[in-house]
Amino acid sequence: MDVADFDAETAKYDSRPAWDRFFLGYPISFERFDDAEREGIFVGRFEHAIFVIYWAIGLSLLRLLFNKFVARPIGRWGKIKEAPVSPPRKNTDLEQVFSTCRGRPKKHHIERGVAVTGLGYKYVARWFDRRRRVGQPTQLDKFCEETWRLTYYFAVSVYGFVVLYDKSWFQDPMLCWLGLGSQPFPDDVRIYYYVQLGMYVSLLAFIARDNERKDYWEQVIHHLVTISLMGFSYVQGYYRIGSLVLLVHDFADVFLEAAKAAFNLKYQATSEALFVVFAVAFCASRIVVYPWWILRNVAIGLSTVAVRMGGYNWFYLVLLGTLQILHLFWFRTIVVMAYKFIAKGKLEGDARSDDELEDSEDDDDAISVASKKDR
Numbered sequence: 001m002d003v004a005d006f007d008a009e010t011a012k013y014d015s016r017p018a019w020d021r022f023f024l025g026y027p028i029s030f031e032r033f034d035d036a037e038r039e040g041i042f043v044g045r046f047e048h049a050i051f052v053i054y055w056a057i058g059l060s061l062l063r064l065l066f067n068k069f070v071a072r073p074i075g076r077w078g079k080i081k082e083a084p085v086s087p088p089r090k091n092t093d094l095e096q097v098f099s100t101c102r103g104r105p106k107k108h109h110i111e112r113g114v115a116v117t118g119l120g121y122k123y124v125a126r127w128f129d130r131r132r133r134v135g136q137p138t139q140l141d142k143f144c145e146e147t148w149r150l151t152y153y154f155a156v157s158v159y160g161f162v163v164l165y166d167k168s169w170f171q172d173p174m175l176c177w178l179g180l181g182s183q184p185f186p187d188d189v190r191i192y193y194y195v196q197l198g199m200y201v202s203l204l205a206f207i208a209r210d211n212e213r214k215d216y217w218e219q220v221i222h223h224l225v226t227i228s229l230m231g232f233s234y235v236q237g238y239y240r241i242g243s244l245v246l247l248v249h250d251f252a253d254v255f256l257e258a259a260k261a262a263f264n265l266k267y268q269a270t271s272e273a274l275f276v277v278f279a280v281a282f283c284a285s286r287i288v289v290y291p292w293w294i295l296r297n298v299a300i301g302l303s304t305v306a307v308r309m310g311g312y313n314w315f316y317l318v319l320l321g322t323l324q325i326l327h328l329f330w331f332r333t334i335v336v337m338a339y340k341f342i343a344k345g346k347l348e349g350d351a352r353s354d355d356e357l358e359d360s361e362d363d364d365d366a367i368s369v370a371s372k373k374d375r
Contacts, residue, residue: 046235049231052194053198055198055201056197056199056201056202058198059195059198060202063148063202066144066147066151067144070147072140072144074147075144075265076140078143078264080139080140080143080265081138081139082138082139083138084135084136085136086130086134087130087134088126088127089127091127093116094113094117094127094128095131097109097113097116098113098128098131098132101128105125105128105132110125113127113128139264143264143265146260147257147261149257150258152199153254154254156192156195157247157251157254159192159195160246160250161247163189164244164247167186167189169240169241173244173293173294173297174301176244176297177301182237183240185237189243192243192246193234193242193243196246197227197231197234200223200226200227200230203223204223204224204227207220207223215329218326218330221326222323222326225323229316229323230246233316241294241301245290245320248285248286248293248294249290251281252281252285252286255275255278255281258274259271259272259274259275259278259347262274263347268346271347272346275337275341275347278334279334279338282330282331282334283331283334286324286330287328290323290327294320295320295324298320299317302317
């Protein structure tokens with residue numbers, strides 16, 4: 001690509017207002033967006049968020065219908081546990097200690113419960129574990145979540161590839177930066193944005209009631225960062241690089257959700273094979289392709305095209321870097337799961353989720369026996 005083209009565009013907008021220079025950097029300007037609209041080019045605006053809300057509501061309703069008429073029947077056919085965890089044996093002292101917990105009970109909570117009641121450490125730990133699980137999603141609820149995500153990620157990955165494979169910036173990512181502020185915004189790419197933004201808003205709305213994970217806050221940060229990146233890239237005209245970021249991220253999740261669904265259906269061998277594919281896809285897409293194809297391109301593109309970094313551009317770089325930090329965090333989790341898989345010869349489920357507690361009528365009696373041994 002000829003750098004002289006970029007220099008010409010930069011010189012054209014050299015004398016624009018200080019507000020534009022600070023926030024947008026070169027060569028973007030608010031006047032350029034207005035000119036593009038007058039020329040009949042679609043320009044993203046913050047008021048278009050109403051379309052995202054429509055998609056979020058529609059996808060949430062579709063999820064409820066999918067769970068009722070598709071996922072739950074499949075889960076019941078697979079004899080996935082549907083009954084909720086029953087409350088532990090009533091203990092006022094332990095209940096009082098549990099009320100002081102914020103989230104998962106820590107070691108000092110258990111030790112305090114032992115001191116107050118005189119019961120064994122194992123008994124108190126399991127009592128707290130069961131008490132915490134009361135009212136949480138059942139195994140069937142988790143399966144419904146997994147199959148919904150599997151269906152969505154598969155559909156949106158296929159759609160994203162079909163939409164982008166013939167686009168010029170898919171073949172040459174540097175074209176993401178040519179003509180910033182006046183690039184046409186194709187309808188199919190705009191729908192891709194609306195659907196993805198709507199889905200992440202929906203996921204953020206459901207995250208509190210979905211399967212509790214050890215990486216709950218990392219998931220919240222990921223969704224907020226993704227929504228922020230998509231929203232600001234939409235209104236600033238960075239939709240080309242934004243669409244590539246989305247395409248890279250959705251691919252591996254298909255195999256993750258498929259592996260978890262197969263695991264809950266007791267298809268152990270299938271689940272393990274899918275986990276291996278997911279691990280390879282995750283490492284390839286988010287540890288190799290994302291930093292090399294996306295982050296590197298953004299750094300080169302902004303330094304070449306923007307010349308002077310605007311406030312929004314620094315904001316993008318921070319958010320994109322935050323995503324990569326989260327990728328490394330989850331990469332560590334995958335390595336831990338892979339190590340256990342190799343060491344034990346079998347997959348033990350999602351390391352981010354709580355281990356399922358077996359709930360039976362004799363469980364409290366079994367804990368009582370364990371507590372006597374523990375003393």
